[in-house]
Amino acid sequence: MDDAAFRRRYAALRALLNRRSRSLGWRGEPKDLRDGCSYVLGAGGKRVRSVLLVLSCEAVGGSAAEALDAGFAVEALHNFTLVHDDIMDHASSRRGRPTVHMRWDTNTALLVGDVLLGLAYRSLLGTRPGSPGPLARLMTGALLDVCEGQALDMEYERRNDVTIADYFRMIEKKTGRLIAAATEMGAVIGGGTPAQVRALKGFGQHLGLAFQLQDDLLDVVASEHELGKPVGGDIVEGKKTFLLLTAAARARGKDRSLLGHVLRGTAPGMKRTVLVNHVTEIYRRHGVLEDAQHRILRETRSAVRMLGTIPPSEASAMLAWFAGALVHRAS
């Protein structure tokens, strides 16, 4: 398949998932809570986790149809984390629209998150009525690790001794874990052998790291239009990203002093754009952006290598293409 064919297949899969998502939504009351849930689930987005789950199912010989409800489940779980994280981070926009707690209020957002998690389980447990136990256990492990990752992320905001190893431990839980759970769940649903399940889980783990590193990178190299929010948000918030931690370890003199202020959240009274440009310039000068790019490519290659143990198929080719597309994405 060529790139255009891959794109068509991806668009078709996303449309299929969005259609299923609408029918698995919530019909409860009151209206605010129902609207909040639809607002989140209907926001579009790349559907990374559900697409990966369905393709992983197909890659081991399963059908897309049997993986759709579990695909919805990981997507709903992911959105649950976004809605609650946005409350915790006081984020005002996501995907170019106001966050739930800004559009409604914090209490509604808290409950929207809780309901999304309930919907995730409802849809997963409806899958394969025979034995949803192993899938639900997998998703629960991911849920607990994602919470742990978010708690570590918040703790790092208050700490001044965060290392790059700490950073990787955190993103592995906060971002990598659910992506790996998605590919693993897909392989289980498709009836993969234990070796195939392990391979697809490994694919998700490496891809998850690459994906988060790319996210950190896009915060400074993408445009506001592409991001759906102002550029350099991580810098302004002093988020301990791979970029900031790596640069802080390398810089000396005035650069080091400025990064130290950014890390401690005591940056001197510069205008936002001046600060962001200044720090981005430091990143460039110390080769941090290239280094991130290099690591992203390395993790992506490791991910694609894991696919070697899966029989070649359209789905496994799609997985490799999708990994590449995520790494070259602009938003």
Added chain:
Amino acid sequence: MDDAAFRRRYAALRALLNRRSRSLGWRGEPKDLRDGCSYVLGAGGKRVRSVLLVLSCEAVGGSAAEALDAGFAVEALHNFTLVHDDIMDHASSRRGRPTVHMRWDTNTALLVGDVLLGLAYRSLLGTRPGSPGPLARLMTGALLDVCEGQALDMEYERRNDVTIADYFRMIEKKTGRLIAAATEMGAVIGGGTPAQVRALKGFGQHLGLAFQLQDDLLDVVASEHELGKPVGGDIVEGKKTFLLLTAAARARGKDRSLLGHVLRGTAPGMKRTVLVNHVTEIYRRHGVLEDAQHRILRETRSAVRMLGTIPPSEASAMLAWFAGALVHRAS
């Protein structure tokens, strides 16, 4: 068995559940999150839902041992709702101690709630590795209804046209649903017949209503020491309880005017104790407290009647005793 024997059995069961709870707790990081989870799970309390689940299992011929993990699950789920509700209600104390968001902060409390829900599923899915699906589906249905009940409760705070029928619809979801899920899950785990499962679910439904009405009543008739928080909190917050809605429908003249202010959250600048005493006096004068007491007894009798289809046993006697004890409780 006499009352003392029932009490001993209840204490033993609670100790068993508390012990199991400690081993099913969370070992993740960071420390704040781990401490927050232990703080909530170790707070004691009556363990109403887990005790009911275990007794329901025994009442249809199952053993307590096989129900302990599901018992922990409903208890953890209940505590998840309490921690999130306390954030939404800005509650400062619970069970005589600061709430999680007061003791730590809102972000930690939000995540403590999320982790407790994860623990609920982890422990439930670990139960009976064969087929936890039906149990997990039951718990998920309860989770979604409890969220809906809480959302309705918050919506009622903003509405001035809440009826007593609305109130019952809300508490059935917010309080009744999880209690009924607990008794139903216990009956399923114990291998009850469909009729027995229905009977124990019905027992939980009636008991749940009685329990919530008793909760409303205790807010004005218990002491601050018994409640672990100041008396009359519902009145001060203008909560649309059975008492307030019933009194508002009956009162005329000055009484009606004051209750209208309480309902709309515009009570005149009275001292808290004066307002609480005044409204309680109105409740008394209009027979509202007696009426609540009467309904509580009626629901409790309906609950106990449901046990008629279960073979007589120590466990079913315990269930009847426990229902009575809950209704006569002072806190």
